[in-house]
Amino acid sequence: MVKMIYNKSVKRFGFLIGIIAVALLSSCSISYKFNGANINYQTTHSISVSDFPNNAPMVNPMLSNMLSEGVRDLYQRQTRLQVLRKGGDLELEGEIVGYDITQGAISTDSYASESKLTVRVSVHFTNNIHPEESFDKTYTAYQTFDASRLLTDVQDELCAIIVAEIAENIYNDTVAKW
Secondary structure (H helix, E strand, O other): OOHHHHHHHHHHHHHHHHHHHHHHHOOOOOOOOOOOOEOOOOOEEEEEOOOOEEOOOOOOOOOHHHHHHHHHHHHHHHHHOOOOOOOOOOOEEEEEEEEEEEEOEEEEOOOOOOEEEEEEEEEEEEOOOHHHHHHEEEEEEEEEEEEOOOHHHHHHHHHHHHHHHHHHHHHHHHHHOO
């Protein structure tokens, strides 16, 4: 009998704690998600992501669009911010400043055994709500590939990986604050 009363009390207490937790969490204006976004949606409603022109000496004609759309897509999927081309509460602008192929590891016969594709993107972030959080930064990412393969055979795959990494780093620095 005592055990039955104890079990009912524990269940009621657990239910009460659950209700309080839900009420407290739903009243917070800052959204903490599993994706790491730390955005006050009461004051911040939009982000503008301008196109990232490719101003690198060596140009991949698809890279500008891949990067611009990759960054926009990340904010659309992982935040409730309205993604605009211009005039957002948060603003991202930038340009591709490097697209380079370098030889990596040298094999025993003195030939390169792997090559490295490196992309550098210069970003200007403006936070119109909290200007002290604005910054300029250059992001770099690279992927290696077998030197016996042509860049034209692997660049789409490598650029997709590089773009995803750079977009994630931009996201982390702007709204996740990692």
